[in-house]
Amino acid sequence: MKTIPIRDISQLQGSAYNHPPAHADDTLVGVSRGTAAGEYLRRYWQPVGLSSEVTERPQMVRVLGEELVLFRDKAGRAGLLYPRCMHRGTSLYFGKVEEEGIRCCYHGWLFSVEGHCLNQPCEPDGGQHRESARQPWYPVEERYGLVFAYMGPPEKKPVLPRYDILEDLEDGEFIEVVGDGFAGYADRVEDPHIPYHWLQNWENVVDPYHVHVLHATFSGIQFAEGFKVMPRVEFEPVESGVIYHAYRNFADGRSMDRINSALLPNISAIPEVDLSAGRGRWIGWHVAVDDTHFRGFFAVRTSKGGSFEPFKMHNGKSWLELSEKEKQDFPGDYEAQGGQGPVNLHSDEHLATSDRGIGMLRRMMKKQIAIVAAGGDPLGVHFDESEALVKIRSGNFYAEAGVREATPA
Ligand code: FES
Ligand SMILES: [Fe+2]
Incomplete structure (x- = not known):
């Protein structure tokens, strides 16, 4: 066989021809009974519908x-x-x-x-x-206007958790819920089964850097001008999940600590995306429908309602109003996460410094999956009503310039 002589060795490197077949991480992606992750997910209550x-x-x-x-x-x-x-x-x-x-x-x-x-x-x-x-x-x-199901071994049924964000409502406050949004701020979709793996959607919760790129610089301002500021980020493992602090200093002299939580097995607490000050009001459940679909349930405490109106975040249009070309020009979470495919192929990934939160979350998850496989109880599962309350850190906390944020624990 005749080969063409190549003078520069770099021409041989990186060819897609040599790219090995890619695959998902089997430990993480199962959802069905009998799979490692499927058995782990079954140890927690999952929302299955709106009351x-x-x-x-x-x-x-x-x-x-x-x-x-x-x-x-x-x-x-x-x-x-x-x-x-x-x-x-x-x-x-x-x-x-x-x-x-x-x-x-x-x-x-x-x-x-x-x-x-x-x-x-x-x-x-x-x-x-x-x-x-x-x-x-x-x-x-039923709680918070949601119907929760426990699909695990009957003898291991835990108490249904309460979340402090949704408890102790004040006069005039109530809880709004949605079960057909792929993210709390996004469009309502006719088919609530979003065609990609639940983990892609949930991991996004501990990815503060994408907020700066995807939602502020690449596609224009999708949520708030303040996200244009590159944050200084700290990730922190907490009792049953990972939180991040995204610190930003603004031109007006204020600084902000934005705290976001991802809690096992599939819960999020995302603070207001318009960067308004205060504790977070939202809880999300990123529920596995099957191996290649998920469904987003969100609950928010509010005193004014209307929390789930389509967000005009893509060049002034809601997601459902976008043409295919506009989805390329103004991509959002659906495009970025769905673009990873029906199931992300983890062997293809190159996790970097900015992905520390995702690494933490996956390691935590794998540890719990192993605990369940060995017959133990995973983090965040409790059997006594007195332990049902889950305290969640979430919010946009501002401080004057030079003052270290007084961030609530
Ligand atoms: S199949 Fe249901 S009662 Fe006969
Ligand atoms: Fe996002």
């Missing part, structure tokens, strides 16, 4: 790689059941809700929200053995 949208009309939900039927019985209890009727397998999606549960359309077996079979109308005496029948089910609880 206001869980009605007597059964709906299918997809979460952690499982298809489930979600409904509310006529007594007001939310239920989350395996959809294939235990009798002969038709879907409870076509069931009808009654006072005590959901009745299968095919032969009328009636199941409570905990899967107990209450009636089998075609069987003698309404089913002499119905008490031994159980439709597979998951426990649900």
